[in-house]
Amino acid sequence: MIADLIKANRTCRRFDEQHRITPATLLELVDLARLSASAANLQPLKYILSCAPATNARIFECLKWAYYLKNWSGPEPGERPAAYLVMLNDTRISKTLDCDHGIASQSILLGAREKGLAGCMLAAVNRPKLSTVLNIPESLEIKLVLAIGKPKETIVIDNLNADGDIRYWRDDDLVHHVPKRRLEDIVVASYEI
């Protein structure tokens, strides 16, 4: 059931870094994005794949993790992602993106989850630095970095409290809590027969 997969597909920030991810797995995930919808079918998204520890380490230096966890600057060595997909917009094909990168990311992360992996979409990226690290030409704009690995944290969905605070947080057992709005709070109107 897709509902089970979507529920299980939680943003993950701590991984078993020793669990290697193969290039073939990354290609399978990119293929899921390739076969997903694209606005006006332009398909401007391109990808850089990395499952090489040395390159991973250089990519990691360009990322900012978990804005709401003020006392945590990101995963420690050993808990870092075993792979990355750098998602690029080819501006020769489409000057701007509307939501292709969201569609593609969801396909990729659902595919990863089905394989027992998990990931994190990172938009807080030092783009100039990452462009240099990966030698990315100017025509390719960095949209997102998807970090992927074998999950090593427990993540639970909570109902949003009355105070409306949407910030995720970690409890004393390092369980990661994600407050979600209720269905009735996001449905504005329903026109029915």
Place this chain on the structure above:
Amino acid sequence: MIADLIKANRTCRRFDEQHRITPATLLELVDLARLSASAANLQPLKYILSCAPATNARIFECLKWAYYLKNWSGPEPGERPAAYLVMLNDTRISKTLDCDHGIASQSILLGAREKGLAGCMLAAVNRPKLSTVLNIPESLEIKLVLAIGKPKETIVIDNLNADGDIRYWRDDDLVHHVPKRRLEDIVVASYEI
């Protein structure tokens, strides 16, 4: 397998309009979006649901269909969507969106596909008119309209020709063809051990 669902989840523009969709089904689909990732967990997306023929007809008048099919202005009566989800950004929560609407749309359409339905993400929307039709407050910005129904067309994925023409097209049997770039054309580099 999520790969099968993603492959089967093709943008559809002709439906069996007599196949009704219930409010409960629409709520289930919105719930899939609710449980999907949201940038900084802000969850600014809100929804208007419609499965009422009279409202559907008024929504339909605000939509432009299939930019590349120049001799076709949209589905005929009887082949129109049986339901709509109007996806709104609550600008009181987030002034702009990055890709939440893409993530949410992919969750919704994969869920619809699993139920034997199909859909189309429409961004070419007469927003002022639709705001009036649905009495949408100014604080809610229309991002996308998702049209949903029981599919009544055959859609196939082709490899992109050497000419690079990405425009979808219909053959004499009204089969809808969608040219997709090859995997090797969208992978820029792969860093491997």
